[in-house]
Every structure is written in structure tokens, then in C-alpha cells.
Amino acid sequence: MTLFKRVAAIVALTATVGASVPVAATAHSSWRGSVVSVEPIEHLTSGELTQYLQSTGMKTEPAKYGADAYRVVYRTITPEGRPTTASGLVALPRRTERSLSLVTFLHGTNATRASTASVSRSSPDRVRSLMFAGAGFAVTAPDLLGLGTGPGRHPYGDTASETSASADQLIAARRLSETLGRSVRNDVLVTGFSEGGRITLSLGRALQRGEVQGFGLRAMAPVAGPYDLLGVELPALVNGQVSPFVATLYLGYFITAWSRLIPLYDDPSEVFLPPYDRVVDSMFDGSHTVQEIAAALPGSPDKLVRASFLQQLVQPTGLLGKRLREADRICTDWTPRVPTRFYTGSADLDVPAANAHSCRSGLDPRGTRSTVTDTGPVDHNRTAELAYPQILGWFTTLTR
Known part of the structure; x- marks a missing residue:
């Protein structure tokens, strides 16, 4: 499809956003996953994509295919279940096959709305997404609520809305791909880094349970979550x-x-120490870079958070304890029926590797469908850099 025809198809798609798109289980509204807007953000030949990946330090083989990527705004729900919108990247490889295997890439902790895959060309999340597209996969990379161009604040660590925003983007991606004369296969290869590692498991659980209408689960590769x-x-x-x-x-x-x-509190001073109690909430409104946030906060938790609340985090009670136990069920209340590979770094000082070993023992006590791969004595970000070329190779073998 030529660039002119692609743009014409996108205009036609966004002109019909009132049409309903079936999504997730029967309890989910039909408008979820419908497309609000589409903006082309990358059109790369295989050579241009190879150069782009290499310029970022990505250690992969040259791109086999060129790729086209789009910023897609779609309809989803807030943590309270109210209608909202979210943005995300959808990438399609330039290959002759109409039917494409689908990878969902889920990003790590991000407090800056402008640094997501659909907004920033230098985002490592765009780099990793386009790496998969260059190997022939269709890719979805949700920005998640409150990031990218989505409204409001990001509900960091909220399992339910992170899952629903990711699931609803799958529906939007299917509709976009069909408008562009392509199709995505039903079984999704899911991977994510850090915060996205957790979402890999929660989205995988929803896919396996049939909660995302028209999609299933093929494999999972959570990284340092x-x-x-x-x-x-x-x-x-x-x-x-x-x-x-x-x-x-x-x-x-x-x-x-x-x-x-x-x-959790009526006033931030009940949890946060002065003078940070007056600024900490505003620093996480999505408009600040990590450097700005770090400059505004102290260098250790005991100078930011009151000792009584730190203790409550370790031994939570009440509603906080209940919500945390619910969040941890991503590792205990289901058994994946697909191959799952955890990736860790033994020198990761952000997310200890014990997270992966604990989760694997809960999901797969006999170790028959899952493994933990230690990428070596490397830190958090380096773990992802080493893991993703391996994941690309594994996903490729699974779809041959």
C-alpha cells in the first residue's frame, strides 16, 4: 500500500470512530478499543530502520523489513471504569504477507508523558517496538493511562487499568491493521520491561482466560519486573x-x-516528610523529567516517607494490604499454558532478581513451562538491553 493510500485509509478509519468495536468479555462495553485518531510517526525502509536501531546502540541483526508506525488514540476505561482515551504505538512491517504475528511490548516505569514510544523518537520503548517490527511482527506498545497523549495522571502500578488499557489497544490495532489491508493473528506474544514485566503477566492472564475478545496468548517474556x-x-x-x-x-x-x-491519606504530610510533602505529588503529574523529579526529592526513602508508613508498606493492613495482595495474584491465581521466559540481571539494584524466582514458583511450581534467564551481573536497564535481542530470537522461532 502506497503512503497516499495509507493516509487515505487512516482518514477513513478516524472518520468512523462512532462505530462500535467488540472488546474483551461480555462485561466490557462495545466502544472500548474503538479508534479516535491515528497519526503516522515513522515510515522506514529496512536500511533506515537498521540505521535507526544501530544509532541507539541496539545489538541486533539488520532489520529484515521496513516498518510503518502510528500513534493511535483509542477508547478505554479509567481505574473506576469510566470512559477515557489512551494513546500507544502500533507498528506494521513492510512485508508481503497480509497476516502478521503480533507482539505486545509493555514499557517500564515512566513518569514523563512525553517520553513514551508513541511520542518520543529517542524512547527505548520505540526502539524495542520497531526492532520487533523490523523482524516481521506487528507490534502494539501502549503508552498506558495518563502517559503519551492520554488525559489525566498515570495510575502507576494499578494492575486492572494497566491490563485494560493494554487489552483495548489490541482491539484498536486490529481495526487499524484491517483498514490498512493487513490482519493480526489471534495469539499474542507478550513482553514487557520493569513495570511492563508485571503487565506482561496480568495481560497474559486476561488473554488466556478469554477476557480479550478475539485474542489469545502464545508466549510471555517478562523482563526484570x-x-x-x-x-x-x-x-x-x-x-x-x-x-x-x-x-x-x-x-x-x-x-x-x-x-x-x-x-492512603487526607494530606500528604501524613505520609511524606517536610519539605517534600509540599512538592512530591506535583512532581509526578507527568510533566517533569526524571532528572527534575530527582532534583526535587531527597536521596533516600527515609528522608521522603515517614517511618510509620514505610513500616506499613512492609506489613500492610486494611485496604492497602488487600489491594497489594490482589496485585500479587498475577503470580499465584493462574497457571500459564504457554511457554514463559523470565529475564533477570544479578546486579539489578532496582528490581531484585528474587522477584522472578518467586513468581515463577507461584505460576509454575514444577518448572515445566517456564524458565528464568540470568543475563549476567548487570543493572536494571542493561538487563533489558541484553534480554531483548534474545527475546526477538525466541519469538521468531515460535512463529516459524
Whole structure:
């Protein structure tokens, strides 16, 4: 399809956004996943895509195909179930086959709405998404609620809305691909890094349970995710096992985000220490870079969060404890029927590798369908850099 025809098809698609698109289980409304707008953001030959990937330091084989990528705004729901919109990247390879295997890539912790895959060309999430497209896969990469061009604040760590936003983008991607004369296969290869590692499991669970209408699960590759919040990650954030600088950022983001989901406090000073209690919430409004956030906050959790609340995070009670236990069920209340490969770094000071081992033992006690791959004595981001070329190779073998 020529560029002119692609643009014409996109205009036709966005002109019919009132039409309903079936989504997820019967309890889900038919408008979820309908397309609001589409904007072309990348049109690359295989040579241009290879050059782009290499310029970012990505260690992969040259791109086999060129790729076209789009910023798609689609309809989804808030954590409270109200209608909203979200944005995300959809990429399609330039190959002759009409039917395409589909990869969903889920990004890591991101507090800056302008640094997502659909907005920033330098985003590592766009790089990884286009890496898969260059190998012949259709790709969805949701920005998630409150990031990219979506309204409101990002509900960081909210399993339900992270799953629904990711699922609804699959519906939007199918509609876009069909408008462009392509189709995506039903069984989804799901992978994600850090926060996206958790969503890999929650989305995989929804796909396997048939909760995303028209889609199923083919394989999962979660990378360096905080899967076990109560048993591993929250204690590590508080006891110093996670780098104090990183722990401060994670806790500030997590507490302020969850304060809008459940009643954690009436006033920030009940949880945060002065003078940071006056600024911490505003720093996570999506408009600040990580450098700006770090400059505004202290270097360790004990200088940001009151000791009593740090203890509550380690031994939560009430509604907080209930919600955390529900979040951790991504590792305990289902058994994947597809191959699953966890990837870790033994020197990861953001997300300890024990998260993966704990989660694997809950999901697959006999170890018959899952493995944990140690990428070596490397940090959090380097774990992803080493894991993704391996994941690309594995996904390719699964779809031959």
C-alpha cells in the first residue's frame, strides 16, 4: 500500500470512530478499543530502520523489513471504569504477507508523558517496538493511562487499568491493521520491561482466560519486573536492597498514584516528610523529567516517607494490604499454558532478581513451562538491553 493510500485509509478509519468495536468479555462495553485518531510517526525502509536501531546502540541483526508506525488514540476505561482515551504505538512491517504475528511490548516505569514510544523518537520503548517490527511482527506498545497523549495522571502500578488499557489497544490495532489491508493473528506474544514485566503477566492472564475478545496468548517474556510486591519488592525498597535513589523515586510515584485509587491519606504530610510533602505529588503529574523529579526529592526513602508508613508498606493492613495482595495474584491465581521466559540481571539494584524466582514458583511450581534467564551481573536497564535481542530470537522461532 502506497503512503497516499495509507493516509487515505487512516482518514477513513478516524472518520468512523462512532462505530462500535467488540472488546474483551461480555462485561466490557462495545466502544472500548474503538479508534479516535491515528497519526503516522515513522515510515522506514529496512536500511533506515537498521540505521535507526544501530544509532541507539541496539545489538541486533539488520532489520529484515521496513516498518510503518502510528500513534493511535483509542477508547478505554479509567481505574473506576469510566470512559477515557489512551494513546500507544502500533507498528506494521513492510512485508508481503497480509497476516502478521503480533507482539505486545509493555514499557517500564515512566513518569514523563512525553517520553513514551508513541511520542518520543529517542524512547527505548520505540526502539524495542520497531526492532520487533523490523523482524516481521506487528507490534502494539501502549503508552498506558495518563502517559503519551492520554488525559489525566498515570495510575502507576494499578494492575486492572494497566491490563485494560493494554487489552483495548489490541482491539484498536486490529481495526487499524484491517483498514490498512493487513490482519493480526489471534495469539499474542507478550513482553514487557520493569513495570511492563508485571503487565506482561496480568495481560497474559486476561488473554488466556478469554477476557480479550478475539485474542489469545502464545508466549510471555517478562523482563526484570517487580512481580512479588509483598514478598520481595516493597521490602527491598524499604530495607536498602534497592538503590536508595531509585527507591525514593519508586516510592514517591507509587504512593502518590495509589493515593488517588484508595484513601492512603487526607494530606500528604501524613505520609511524606517536610519539605517534600509540599512538592512530591506535583512532581509526578507527568510533566517533569526524571532528572527534575530527582532534583526535587531527597536521596533516600527515609528522608521522603515517614517511618510509620514505610513500616506499613512492609506489613500492610486494611485496604492497602488487600489491594497489594490482589496485585500479587498475577503470580499465584493462574497457571500459564504457554511457554514463559523470565529475564533477570544479578546486579539489578532496582528490581531484585528474587522477584522472578518467586513468581515463577507461584505460576509454575514444577518448572515445566517456564524458565528464568540470568543475563549476567548487570543493572536494571542493561538487563533489558541484553534480554531483548534474545527475546526477538525466541519469538521468531515460535512463529516459524
